[in-house]
Amino acid sequence: MLGEIDFDPWQCVAELIDNSFDDFTEIVREDQPWAGGFKVRVGLPGPVKSSDTRLEIADTGRGMSRDILEMAVRAGWSSNDRYDKLGLFGMGFNVATARLGRRTRILTTRPGDPEWIGVEIDLDEIDDDFEATDITEPKNDPHDHGTRIEISKLDGDRADWLRRNANNLRKTLGSVYAWLLENRPFELYVQGVRVKPRRHCRWGEDRSITYGAGTKAETIPAYIEIDERCADADACADCGNWQEPDRSTCQRCGGGRLTRRERRLHGWLGVQRHLDKREFGIDFLRNGRKILQWDKRVFDWQNPNDPLSLVDTEYPIELANQGGRLIGEIHLDHVPVVYQKNAFDYGDRGWRAAIEYIRGAGPLQPEEAKRLGYPENESPLGLLYKGF
Numbered sequence: 001m002l003g004e005i006d007f008d009p010w011q012c013v014a015e016l017i018d019n020s021f022d023d024f025t026e027i028v029r030e031d032q033p034w035a036g037g038f039k040v041r042v043g044l045p046g047p048v049k050s051s052d053t054r055l056e057i058a059d060t061g062r063g064m065s066r067d068i069l070e071m072a073v074r075a076g077w078s079s080n081d082r083y084d085k086l087g088l089f090g091m092g093f094n095v096a097t098a099r100l101g102r103r104t105r106i107l108t109t110r111p112g113d114p115e116w117i118g119v120e121i122d123l124d125e126i127d128d129d130f131e132a133t134d135i136t137e138p139k140n141d142p143h144d145h146g147t148r149i150e151i152s153k154l155d156g157d158r159a160d161w162l163r164r165n166a167n168n169l170r171k172t173l174g175s176v177y178a179w180l181l182e183n184r185p186f187e188l189y190v191q192g193v194r195v196k197p198r199r200h201c202r203w204g205e206d207r208s209i210t211y212g213a214g215t216k217a218e219t220i221p222a223y224i225e226i227d228e229r230c231a232d233a234d235a236c237a238d239c240g241n242w243q244e245p246d247r248s249t250c251q252r253c254g255g256g257r258l259t260r261r262e263r264r265l266h267g268w269l270g271v272q273r274h275l276d277k278r279e280f281g282i283d284f285l286r287n288g289r290k291i292l293q294w295d296k297r298v299f300d301w302q303n304p305n306d307p308l309s310l311v312d313t314e315y316p317i318e319l320a321n322q323g324g325r326l327i328g329e330i331h332l333d334h335v336p337v338v339y340q341k342n343a344f345d346y347g348d349r350g351w352r353a354a355i356e357y358i359r360g361a362g363p364l365q366p367e368e369a370k371r372l373g374y375p376e377n378e379s380p381l382g383l384l385y386k387g388f
Helices: 009-029 066-072 092-100 156-164 166-176 178-183 349-359 366-371 380-387
Strands: 038-043 055-059 101-109 115-122 133-138 146-154 186-190 208-211 218-221 223-236 258-276 281-286 289-295 324-331
Touching: 009 038, 009 055, 009 092, 009 146, 009 156, 009 166, 009 186, 066 101, 066 115, 092 101, 092 146, 092 156, 101 133, 146 156, 156 166, 166 178, 166 186, 166 289, 178 186, 178 289, 208 380, 218 380, 223 349, 223 380, 258 349, 258 380, 324 349, 324 380, 349 380
Parallel strands: 038 186, 281 324
Antiparallel strands: 038 055, 055 146, 101 115, 101 146, 115 133, 208 218, 223 258, 258 324, 281 289
């Protein structure tokens, strides 16, 4: 049943990479010296007639104890930390592996452990008690550490996609993890080739234009940093609800595991060096992973006083046939995402507040704003829209 949940092959791979990057992030935060670096290696399945028709993902993380391993592979288990992790959903491991293949072996070891310990989950062999088989492997070097996931008895269509799309997989992962690969000492390899972060081609911090003339002239930069802090709030570790602080229980689920946490919107907006019909818009990230790429909903506006009015796309207009060039990268670590990690919860107050801060409450078009009684749009996106 888990294997029927809709995940693309690259999403399955990314779900497993998330767990490795979560482990690396904890090591970096604790400022631990780490021999061997922070590497994740993805090995794709070989030709159909090859004996090596499996997918392997291996990392150089801390490894796990037997107790943590048992929790990590248990269907339904969820980490207590739903806010700082990329692996946001406890079912992710099970969904990703079951969708890719019928048999999964996970092996892990810590520095100094005498052997690799692990579990083999064969969906064709598991009985009604859902007990999986414990496995071990000898360890050649006691200093080795990390976790290795081997998936075999692969689904034919997904294995075929992985065989044929090594380059596309690198490009996709290079975009999804661009911020982490550029700002953390993490290394990611697919079939032995290092994944490169995909960087934006934008104008530098020193570029600007003068808008208007005389006493009304103003300088509009081509790059605007964003760093807006909202009031801290209490976050529930059980259901993910955010609420006003200093209440003893969660107002949604009644749980008592509340933690005061920061709510911060940060990143940048800018101008791309070229026009493009598709590649423009805003990237939205959570905990360093890109959830939305080239998102254009910030360019749409609907009159809140007329719910039946049409949505106006305000950019691009003048050069619509050539595309757009306004871009950005916005981090929203406090806003929840859907289980597939390809969208935010658009009904969440944090999401709505972020969009209003970025683009303002009124239209971007000055004449339209004036006609509807809105003041001039001085939001970060409003400034770029006016100048560029």
